[in-house]
Amino acid sequence: MTQYMDVHHGMQGVTPDQIREAHQADLAIEKEEGVHFKQAWADPDSGTVYCLSEAPSAEAVQRIHERAGHPADEIHPVPITV
């Protein structure tokens, strides 16, 4: 399993409730791809959302995000953590 940071752009004005709902939608189906979404952070002003996950591949992360209705714009493996 590798950690991934994925990034969503264009989410200006996103609310805490919307982020919570989106995260819940991911959590509800993530096991089907062996993914776990650990945390997410949002900047409503610039419309940027960052999601940290553990997953078998970037494609698995994207499949869950797509099925949950919010495909990521970037997905980076982040093998180094401090």
Add this chain to the structure above:
Amino acid sequence: MTQYMDVHHGMQGVTPDQIREAHQADLAIEKEEGVHFKQAWADPDSGTVYCLSEAPSAEAVQRIHERAGHPADEIHPVPITV
């Protein structure tokens, strides 16, 4: 205090030791600006590094990163966390 996600580009080939040293350099002086760098994640292939901090302002985050020798390319407040 607000949480910030800052992003560094162009760090292709960065190693775990370099990330650890950079993080330690931030931690050594962060209190002088009331900042705390909580975690960092790096993708050596794309050369992207993400740092999560708590700080009084984006400028305070940047002042520490600059003094430690690695100014950020983007600094986003992330008031929403799940």
